[in-house]
Amino acid sequence: xxxxxAKRLFFLAVLVAVSLAAMRLxxxxxxxxxxxxxxxxxxxxxxxxxxxxxxxxxQYWLSVPVSMVRAAERNKALEQEVARLxxxxxxxxxxxxxxxxxSGLLDYKQVMAGSFDLLVAxxxxxxxxxxxxxxxxxxxxxxxxxxxxxxxTPQGLVGRVVAVSDYTCEVLLITDPRSGVGSLVxxxxxxxxxxxxxxxxxxxxIIHIPNxxxxxxxQTVVTSGLGSIFPKGIPVGVITxxxxxxxxxxxxxxIRPFAPLYSxxxxxxxxxxxx
Amino acid sequence: xxxxxxxxxxxxxxxxxxxxxEYAAIMGIKPELVMLIAIFNGFLLGAxxxxxxxxxxxxxxxxxxxxxxxxxxxxxxxxxxxxxxxGERFFKENILVSTGIAFFSAAAGxxxxxxxxxxxxxxxxxLHAFLRVIFPSAAYTAVLxxxxxxxxxxxxxxQGRNS
Numbered sequence: 349x350x351x352x353x354a355k356r357l358f359f360l361a362v363l364v365a366v367s368l369a370a371m372r373l374x375x376x377x378x379x380x381x382x383x384x385x386x387x388x389x390x391x392x393x394x395x396x397x398x399x400x401x402x403x404x405x406x407q408y409w410l411s412v413p414v415s416m417v418r419a420a421e422r423n424k425a426l427e428q429e430v431a432r433l434x435x436x437x438x439x440x441x442x443x444x445x446x447x448x449x450x451s452g453l454l455d456y457k458q459v460m461a462g463s464f465d466l467l468v469a470x471x472x473x474x475x476x477x478x479x480x481x482x483x484x485x486x487x488x489x490x491x492x493x494x495x496x497x498x499x500x501t502p503q504g505l506v507g508r509v510v511a512v513s514d515y516t517c518e519v520l521l522i523t524d525p526r527s528g529v530g531s532l533v534x535x536x537x538x539x540x541x542x543x544x545x546x547x548x549x550x551x552x553x554i555i556h557i558p559n560x561x562x563x564x565x566x567q568t569v570v571t572s573g574l575g576s577i578f579p580k581g582i583p584v585g586v587i588t589x590x591x592x593x594x595x596x597x598x599x600x601x602x603i604r605p606f607a608p609l610y611s612x613x614x615x616x617x618x619x620x621x622x623x
Numbered sequence: 624x625x626x627x628x629x630x631x632x633x634x635x636x637x638x639x640x641x642x643x644x645e646y647a648a649i650m651g652i653k654p655e656l657v658m659l660i661a662i663f664n665g666f667l668l669g670a671x672x673x674x675x676x677x678x679x680x681x682x683x684x685x686x687x688x689x690x691x692x693x694x695x696x697x698x699x700x701x702x703x704x705x706x707x708x709x710g711e712r713f714f715k716e717n718i719l720v721s722t723g724i725a726f727f728s729a730a731a732g733x734x735x736x737x738x739x740x741x742x743x744x745x746x747x748x749x750l751h752a753f754l755r756v757i758f759p760s761a762a763y764t765a766v767l768x769x770x771x772x773x774x775x776x777x778x779x780x781x782q783g784r785n786s
Contacts, residue, residue, distance in 0.1 A: 475641070475688060546747055546751065
């Protein structure tokens with residue numbers, strides 16, 4: 349054996365022995381590091397930390413374009429999903445509100461079945477100006493609607509039918525200046541005519557009430573049924589204000605209708621009144 | 624303005640006024656879109672054309688609404704004429720001035736409307752009519768002029784200056 353070969357074998361044996369010894373010393377169950385190992389780790393920590401940070405940065409920047417594409421796709425999909433769900437929530441809310449309104453109408457219809465024949469109609473259009481208060485309903489001759497039929501809601505009087513086509517009818521609201529409703533104050537039985545002021549105001553008034561008549565704020569006005577096309581006893585509104593007319597002989601009263609005239613969606617048309 | 628465009632604008636205005644504008648009403652007041660179109664045309668084309676197109680638009684509104692034929696026609700005509708006259712006399716490129724002219728034109732048109740209602744036998748308390756209908760409605764209508772037609776108005780004036 350040559351001297352060189354023997355030297356290489358010796359180093360290999362030493363290396364194997366050291367390695368085996370090192371393995372022996374570094375079994376997993378051990379609790380303490382060897383002083384050399386501990387020193388090495390302490391020295392290497394900043395370097396390792398720096399390299400780890402660098403690796404993360406590289407990985408991040410390399411993956412950004414890919415993740416951006418994925419994120420954009422995901423974002424788009426989520427936005428579409430949110431929009432769809434928002435639409436669905438709005439639709440369900442609409443169904444819920446419609447259901448509540450229709451339940452109310454159905455209850456009223458059943459309660460009033462002994463007095464009136466009622467036909468449900470939906471509001472499809474309004475008067476374009478601010479002066480008049482009219483609205484168009486989706487019921488006409490074909491549904492048995494005729495002129496001068498009373499229109500109401502469970503809350504109170506809405507108006508009367510003034511024009512009819514085959515499938516629509518026009519309703520003159522009680523706040524229209526052309527409207528007049530024979531009424532009386534429920535508590536005191538003082539009669540009067542409820543007139544509209546202007547279509548948009550949402551208010552009506554009773555004029556020419558005798559000065560000494562006990563008419564006050566908060567009293568209820570109902571239809572009188574006397575010489576009128578409106579059936580008796582339908583709630584019209586509540587008196588919100590009274591004042592003396594300029595002549596000094598009479599006073600007037602302002603009335604806020606019970607029916608929400610400017611947010612109506614469904615109403616009843618009284619097609620027949622039972623005696 | 625081409626007849627087709629004008630009819631389209633008036634048709635859309637009436638359709639909006641009878642449906643969705645109810646939801647844009649403030650204290651029950653909605654803007655007078657047909658009158659606004661008359662005022663816009665008055666600014667663009669002058670008093671005579673403004674009056675004529677206002678009348679035409681008002682007639683369409685009257686026919687569609689089933690109201691007194693001529694009521695809105697005359698009031699829009701007044702508004703269109705006054706907007707045209709005001710636009711010719713005053714510096715209308717200033718947004719505040721044009722809005723002011725629009726307000727006075729709309730108020731005059733609505734006052735004409737009020738007088739015509741009296742003529743038709745419909746009496747409204749004057750204070751109520753002016754405070755609850757005429758002034759608020761004119762203000763709402765005038766405010767919409769720069770919002771809806773401001774750009775068109777400006778571009779037309781620039782074209783006019785360059786030509």
